Amino acid sequence: MNSATNVIHDQTYIGPEGVLAKRKEYFYPCTHHFYKQPPQIVRGKMQYLYDNEGKSYVDFFAGVSVVACGHCNDRITAKTIEQLQTLQHTTTIYLTQPMVDLAERLANGVLPGELKRTFFCNSGSEANEGAMLLARLHTKRRHFIALEQGLHGRTFLTMGVTGIPMWRSDDYLDTGVAFIPRPYQPDTDIDTAARRSVEALRELLAAKGDTFAAMIVEPIQGNGGMMVPPDWYFKEVKALLEQHGVLLIADEIQTGFGRTGRMFAMEHYGVVPDILSMAKALGNGVPIGAFATTDQIAASFNRPSASTFGGNPVSSATALAVLDYIEQEGLVERSAQVGGKLIAGLRALQANYTVIADVRGKGFMAGAELRGADEQASAELTDLVLEQMKDRGFIIGKNGVGRNVLAFQPPIMMPEEDVEAMLTALEAVLADVTSR
Known part of the structure; x- marks a missing residue:
């Protein structure tokens, strides 16, 4: 498919070089990609992606934790198409059934504790923004607490509580945010770091x-480097917040819907947040976001509000199919079991390769931190590993404050044999890059 006359979906085929040229000409300069030689992805099916030359890649990043049920999953897309051909859009002003069915489904057996009321929107950033607004309305307070190196979105409020410098691109952010140390420090053990954070x-x-409306947290910091706090941490955090009437917002955008071996990652810590935000995996690639809370807190959100596209029939029908698939295929349990083998395999590699400084994660949300001679060398080593793994047919992500953490967030339906094949390929790549 190298001819300019080839057509993909009624579009003139331009190839990877043409796509790169158009990105450079028409996109903002903030837009980047991972690879020196990026493939042009034209198709996806379950755990596979395919480029314009027909080469297949096993996807261990899932579009940043999105397609948990697999790319173009027939059982999900059939429901999407059926709804798309029946009723595509009206807005929340009118009565449609998929939206209320989804809210009911979430409230009955999916959401933890007494979380019952759901406001639908379009993305994780919007879900967190709405959750923070709700906290202000309920507490009648303005300020927020956040963890250092967290990431909560690119809207005004959510960027304000984001603690990763590279994602704080607005020079005029709200100053009403207090950051505390996250429960991880490279110079000490995890319990000591968590104790520092609590203190x-x-x-x-x-x-x-009495000035804070809420504290917003990721149960596991994704972009911050797959940081997992000790089991006791959030219980102590929640108890302290309750003493001062401060709400706890759990940002489950990346961690929700089985990713960590529980439906929501907060369940690992035995804590039910006051507000829970969700997105990504709920739509399996169809845009959707939401934030949920209790009857009592929801009652405070009584001023007029709506979302033009939030909870539209297509995204709601898709989300219902996603929840069906997660339940029917036992993906939560699968994440714990097969994801656990992924983490065990990464730790086995760590024992043999000193460039792996740490392995962290739960379920199918894992990170392997690479350590070179200095920060720049660490980032360059990570890029080299990503490039070689791509050439071997495996797509892996990267994150961390220094962009030196290999990120593994594959479709949760990923077969165990593909996990084993990826680990074998990663060992070969590590052997190559460390022998130079």
């Missing part, structure tokens, strides 16, 4: 606890 929160609340 910092205690001191902050003692000084001005």
Whole structure:
């Protein structure tokens, strides 16, 4: 498919070089890609992606934790197409059934604790923005607490509580945010770091606890490098917040819907948040976002509000099919079992390759931090590994404050044999890059 006359979906085929040229000419300069020689992806099916030359790749990134049920999953896309051909859009002003069916399904057996009321929107950033607005309306307070190196979105409020410098691109962010250390520090063990974080929160609340509406957290920091706090951490955080009437918002955008071996990652810690935000995997590639809360807190959101596309029939019907597939295929349990083998395999590689400084994660949300001579060398090593793994037919992500953490967030239906094949390929790549 090298001829300019070839056509894909009624579009003149231009090839990877043409796509790169158009990105450069028509996109903003903030848009980047991972590879020196990026493939042009033209098709996806379950755990596979295919480029314009027909080469297949096993996808271990799932579009940043999105297609948990697999690319173009027939059982899900059939429901999407059926709804698309029946009723595509009206807006939340009118009565449609898929939206209320989805809210009911979430409230009965999916959401934890007493979380019942759901507001639908279009993305994770919008879900977190709405959750923060809800917290302000309920508490009648303005300020927020966030963890350092967290990522919560690219809207105004969500960027304000984002602690990763590279994602704080607005020079005029709201200053009403207090950051405390996250429960991870490279110079100490995880429990000591978590204790420092809790003590910092205690001191902050003692000084001005009555000014904060909520604390927003990722149960596992994704873009921050797959940071997993100790099991006791969030229980102590929640208890401190409750003493001062501060709400807890759990940002489950990346961690939700089975990704970590539980339906929601907060369940690992035995804590039910006051507000829970969700997106990504709920739509399996169809845009959807939502934030959920209790009857009591929801009652505070009584000023007029709506979302033009939030909860539209197509995204709602798709999400219902996603929940069906997760339940019928046992994906939550699968994430714990097969994802656990992925993490065990990465730790076995760590034992043999000193460039792997740490392996972190739960279920099918894992990170392997690579360590070179310095920060730049670490990032360059990570890029080299990504490039070679791509050439061998495996797509892996990267994250971390220094962009030196290999990110594994594959479709949860990923077969165990593909996990084993990826680990074998990764070992060969590590052997190559460390022998130079």
